Amino acid sequence: MTKKVTQEAELKLATAEMDHEQAMVSFREGIKASAIVSLLQARIKMAYEAKETSLMCPAWPVDSWVAKLKELGGKAVPLSAEAGESSKSEERSLVVSPEKQQLAQIYDLLSNFEINDRGDTWERIGADSKEFSVGAVKRLLAKGNDHSSNFILEWCKWLPTKCNVFAWRAEMGRIPTTLALRNRNIYVEDVNCPFCNDREETIEHIFTACRTATIIWNFVSNWCRVPNCFVFSFRDLMEIHNHSGLNEREKTILNGIIIICCWSIWKARNEFRFANKPARVENIISEIKTGFYGLEVEQS
Ligand SMILES: [Zn+2]
Numbered sequence: 001m002t003k004k005v006t007q008e009a010e011l012k013l014a015t016a017e018m019d020h021e022q023a024m025v026s027f028r029e030g031i032k033a034s035a036i037v038s039l040l041q042a043r044i045k046m047a048y049e050a051k052e053t054s055l056m057c058p059a060w061p062v063d064s065w066v067a068k069l070k071e072l073g074g075k076a077v078p079l080s081a082e083a084g085e086s087s088k089s090e091e092r093s094l095v096v097s098p099e100k101q102q103l104a105q106i107y108d109l110l111s112n113f114e115i116n117d118r119g120d121t122w123e124r125i126g127a128d129s130k131e132f133s134v135g136a137v138k139r140l141l142a143k144g145n146d147h148s149s150n151f152i153l154e155w156c157k158w159l160p161t162k163c164n165v166f167a168w169r170a171e172m173g174r175i176p177t178t179l180a181l182r183n184r185n186i187y188v189e190d191v192n193c194p195f196c197n198d199r200e201e202t203i204e205h206i207f208t209a210c211r212t213a214t215i216i217w218n219f220v221s222n223w224c225r226v227p228n229c230f231v232f233s234f235r236d237l238m239e240i241h242n243h244s245g246l247n248e249r250e251k252t253i254l255n256g257i258i259i260i261c262c263w264s265i266w267k268a269r270n271e272f273r274f275a276n277k278p279a280r281v282e283n284i285i286s287e288i289k290t291g292f293y294g295l296e297v298e299q300s
Pocket residue numbers: 193194195196197198199205206209210211212
C-alpha cells in the first residue's frame with residue numbers, strides 16, 4: 001500500500017516538474033519574441049522617419065522587417081504620414097546640419113545591427129585573443145600610445161644603484177621637495193631653498209638655478225675640463241655629457257660625476273632639513289670628490 005502511494009507521489013512530482021519546465025520554455029520564448037518585436041518596430045519606425053528626411057539608406061530591407069514583424073504577430077508600425085502631428089513637427093525641427101549628421105550616424109549604426117534568433121553572449125573587443133590574459137589587456141591599453149619622445153635615462157654602471165634610481169626619479173619630478181610635499185597637502189613650514197633661502201625649493205631650482213648649483217657645475221667644468229655647463233632642467237643635466245665633446249669612456253665618467261653631484265646636493269639638502277647641518281657649497285664639493293674617488297678605488 002505504502003509503495004503504491006509513493007509511486008503515485010513520484011509520478012505527480014515528475015509531471016509537475018515537466019509542466020514547470022514547459023512553462024519556463026514558453027516564458028523564455030515569449031520574452032525573446034517580444035524583444036525582437038520591439039527591435040523590429042523601432043527599426044521600421046526609424047526607416048519611415050528617415051524616408052521623410054531624405055536620409056533613407058537603400059540597403060535597409062524594410063519589407064523583410066515588416067514581414068518578420070507580421071510573422072511574429074507584432075503590432076504594425078504606421079507610416080510617418082499616418083503618425084501624429086507632434087512627431088512630424090519634431091522631425092521637421094531637425095533642420096540644423098549637425099543634428100542631421102548625428103541622425104545619419106545613428107541610422108548607420110543601427111543599419112549594421114543584425115537581428116537573429118541566437119541567444120546573446122558577451123564578447124571581448126579590442127584584444128587579440130578570445131581568452132582573457134593580462135598581456136592582451138596590456139597590449140590593448142598600450143595600443144596607439146607613442147613613447148618615441150619619452151626620455152630614457154642612461155644608467156651609469158659604475159655608480160651605486162641608489163644614485164641611478166635617485167637621478168631617474170628626480171628627472172621624472174618624483175623626489176619629495178618641500179614644494180612637491182606642500183602641493184600634496186603635507187604641511188611644510190618652510191618651503192624655501194635650504195642653500196639660498198631666496199626661492200622655493202623645486203627640482204629645477206636646487207639642481208640648476210640656485211647659486212650653489214651654479215658653483216658646483218662650474219667646479220665640474222673646470223675639474224673635468226669641459227665647457228661650462230648651462231642647464232635649465234634636470235634632464236639637461238642628464239644629457240650634458242652627450243654634448244661635451246668627450247670620447248665614450250669619458251662621457252660615461254662625466255655622466256657619473258654629474259649624478260654624484262646631484263646625489264650630494266640632495267644629501268646636503270636632507271642634512272639641512274633633518275639634522276640642521278648648514279648646507280655649505282665647499283662641503284658639497286668635498287663630498288663629491290670623496291664619493292668619486294671612493295668609487296674609483298672600489299672599481300680598481
Ligand atoms: Zn637656492
